[in-house]
Amino acid sequence: MENVETLTLNNPEAGALFSSSFATATMQQVRDTNPGSGAAQDAKLGIPPLLLVEGHQGVPPELSNPTGEPTSPYGLREFQFGSKSPLENRIEQKTESPNPEKLAERYGLKCDSEFVNGQRVYNFYYEGAGGKRNEVASANRLEEAERLLKANRDERVSRVETHFGVKVSRDGETQSFRGENHQMRTPNIQELAALEEGLSKAQPAQYTKDGKPLVFNYGVGNIGEGDNPVSFFLPDNDGHARIVMQNDATYDDKLRTAIHEISHNEQHAIGAFDNTDDYAKTFGMHRGQQGVLSLKIKTNEWVLEGKDKDEYYKRDWSKENAEKNVWIKTDYDGNPVKGKDGKPILITNDEAQKRARITPATLYFPNPIEDGADSMTNFRHSEKLRAELLQQSPQLYESLKEMDKRQMDKYYGTNADGTSKYVRLPDGTVAANNEQNRTRIAQFERQNRTRSR
């Protein structure tokens, strides 16, 4: 196939997704399942035109406090529908519709009930980070609950779109992927909460290469193959960069997926898809000489550089080992080298992470694009994961911090003396570059560097 030359990543796992009609230079995607878990697929890349992004300059819009003092988790308060408190939203009527659970499910919520002053009151909530209960609405009439939940959802949709300059799919829309029409839906409240937190931490990575809004597509049913298809990023589908968000089980999975997929959009915007060889250097990988055929798509293999001189590995995509997530020892060009017994030398994915010259942040590093997206996800996700990254891979931490700073300077601007206007706090949120916040970051880094020794 002619377009084979444009595909730059080694990606047999993702091959299953592609029909031959899908494998064109303009149709690319990066897909994942539960990134960070190590069980995942990856990338299909091509060469879209290079455009600089204009029109997204300015202050991160959700930074409401000039000191950059982080709020919880980023200034978002639940119960913000209308100006009423939850109690005032409780309606003094006794008519009940039959099925609160169904209503809750429709909005990605759970429901329980209690008696308040002799009246049954239904409480609707979603399970957030770590399964924590987040109240959304309470009402003693389900009709009223439904009205509140819809208003809450719609307000979240408009907040996400307005604050972050993205688009979110809506009930009743149809979107075509790989020549197949899929029915779209409005994301539910739990999905929107995870997306909003994800965007607050990934920003400004949601800004696209061509300046058009990044679109988040939520399908009615699955989009993709298999019972449990994975989320993925499409640099150009119907004129927009899109992320197809599948239905991850928990809030934490949804959050991680959002940050990871948005990182792919950023990779596209900074040219990592066009020049993956250059990008790969940051992650201690280089392109091997051998190609690998996955279904009808030929891609290059990627070689992982080990700690020792002349120590290299590549993922073993051979028939017997492709499913095993193992790496095979090679020379610089990716040709397998044999051990003294004349047999190939295989190591597990965990061992490959330990042997890597630049330690990947997670166990998901089949190629530089996935290593990059998952490592950047750890940098932006939370204080805990950023600390882990710093401890286990100090050099990668510095590279990612620099990449992140470059993007923030580009979109949020610099001061007259060239310093950044904004910085990323250890918890992943963006805050003003002032003395207090610089000190906080420095303290965090000092503590975690010490701990790693």
Ligand SMILES: [Zn+2]
């Ligand atoms: Zn990915």
